[in-house]
Amino acid sequence: MEKKEPKPDVKKNYTSEDVAAIAGVSQSTVSRVFAGNTNVSEKKRKKILAAAAKLDYKPNAHARSLITRKSMMVGIVMRNIRNPFYSAVLEIFHNRLSARGYHLIFINSENEEIQESEITQLLEYNVEGVIITDALLSSSASQKFKRYGISVVLFNRYTENLESSAVFCDNYLAAKQIATYLVEMGHKSFAFISGPSDTSTTIDRLKGFKEVLDERKIKDLAIEPGNYTFESGFRAAQELLTKNKSIDCIFCGNDIIALGVMDAVRLVGLRIPEDVSVVGFDNIRMSEWPSYALTTWEQPLEEMTTSAVELLLKEIGEKDATPQVVMMKGHLVVRNTVRSRK
Amino acid sequence: MEKKEPKPDVKKNYTSEDVAAIAGVSQSTVSRVFAGNTNVSEKKRKKILAAAAKLDYKPNAHARSLITRKSMMVGIVMRNIRNPFYSAVLEIFHNRLSARGYHLIFINSENEEIQESEITQLLEYNVEGVIITDALLSSSASQKFKRYGISVVLFNRYTENLESSAVFCDNYLAAKQIATYLVEMGHKSFAFISGPSDTSTTIDRLKGFKEVLDERKIKDLAIEPGNYTFESGFRAAQELLTKNKSIDCIFCGNDIIALGVMDAVRLVGLRIPEDVSVVGFDNIRMSEWPSYALTTWEQPLEEMTTSAVELLLKEIGEKDATPQVVMMKGHLVVRNTVRSRK
């Protein structure tokens, strides 16, 4: 009276053995057909495919990956999936990788540094590679992946010590060019609304921006912290405008911030670009919406993702490949949020 | 001279056997520890955990799922991940499901109906359940999942024949209420910008909208096709405005369309809501941005996702549970894009 039921609902899935039985061949031969092995006679192949079709048989990926040591899975860990830039990134990565036969394990991370539990998931499932967007990998985590033979590519971040491959936009240079552009357009009073202050993207962009101002002996720079959201941009702009009436241009850590800034600026009755210039970063789709027509820095999304996928697949192919770092440039997209003040 | 290399780089991962050897116990016992089985002495458990830590051992999920017949994976197939509504949906589903120990296989589908190859992926990996957002499941596909014992929940769609569970917003009722609202605000000339015409969401919304107008003997309804993108809304609005000068309100298939509409309307010099009223659908975050302040229908995202996850987990738990359909209501969020014309 403990547990003596006859287990009625253990609907066993069909296996290669079942197919073999129907087709009158051995399991090996069935396996060969589905593994794409050519050494099987046309006659039997047909029989096998017919039997498989009848049962609607599909090879079990877990059993397969157990023996081939290839899971055909890639982990993609993202932050800020709600940021349109990263939605696009996810879509592209999915399309590229699934075209190559890989399946995506999606992880939405909340932290600046990828967490132990997230790593564990990926290790347990034996993903062959990992793409980490907008987050960091501790050195020990990196070692862990390496030990498991898992290739890692950082997207939009990099590690100083070259422990894993990385693809990112040259934020430093971009910020310099943006600053130069703003200076040359005659702006005098600058503001920068950053992302979280401990991220490399923020640091690099701030560095580049500041450097140009320093070169030109411009001291008038207000820095306001944000977190890459519309609301943070909105609030930061309000803060800036109440504190500092003279600001004539605002460089934003990303486009979403910039949109928030624009709404805040307009709400207090100032006009863009007549009173205040705004520059974003990313060139997400919304920045070209007529309501905003944001001048921004375009990250070469297609090239970056293509490059990341290539790096990843190459490292999956040859495990001892040395990590590579690809830095892309991008370019300024001029729309209607910056005005010449000369 | 064919292939006689000593296979140097086959870095074998550590297994429970390796841990067992170090800890001086059997593989079974190691397995018991990691499977959370309580029947193991504290002394050995400690030894085992120490050994595992030293090797950084993680159980192989594929081997585990092979024997337990539980992959702990759920497939999530999405369309339009670039639509902020669905980015949010993905984020929430991930958080909910990963909290329950499930891993997500992400599939970005491009088609109205989920494709054979996408189904195959999910079957091969033995996902325990599938969430399908904004796409349909053919009857044969549904059968296939059923045969494999895979639970399916449709999100924002439903099947007439109740073959799988579904969670969605009552689009018909919502459209009726929106129509009623617009009529009572004194509008005379209506437009509806739809999604793809063969989707149930479009059909239901149009039906409800029309019904109310019919009841009130209002004939003045222009229908313009869209595809749930900003651009399509933008273009549809331009079309409407050039064709039909008298239109005083536009009901949009979703918020993104509505934003496109608003930009197009403003671009020709008309004001919202003074000249034209606009209503959206979804209540994505952007609709509360000051530039738009869109009056829209809120889909109860949290409740809907919670419900979908509950249904899915329940069906995963008891395989013979009958599919359930949950229809939610949502409510109108009034902002600043509709004006009384009385």
Place this chain on the structure above:
DNA sequence: CCTTTTTTTGAATACGTATTCAAAATAGAG
């Protein structure tokens, strides 16, 4: 201290596939 009950343990096996190896079948050469 012995007997009975309970808990802990390890050997063996199963999960479903790919692959090795040797045997069987076929094709090719003469």
Place this chain on the structure above:
DNA sequence: CTCTATTTTGAATACGTATTCAAAAAAAGG
């Protein structure tokens, strides 16, 4: 036809885990 070279096949095994079953150890009861 034969003999050899080649292709096709199946039996056996491995992948790394969970689980069953019986044996061993520990605990409980007297």
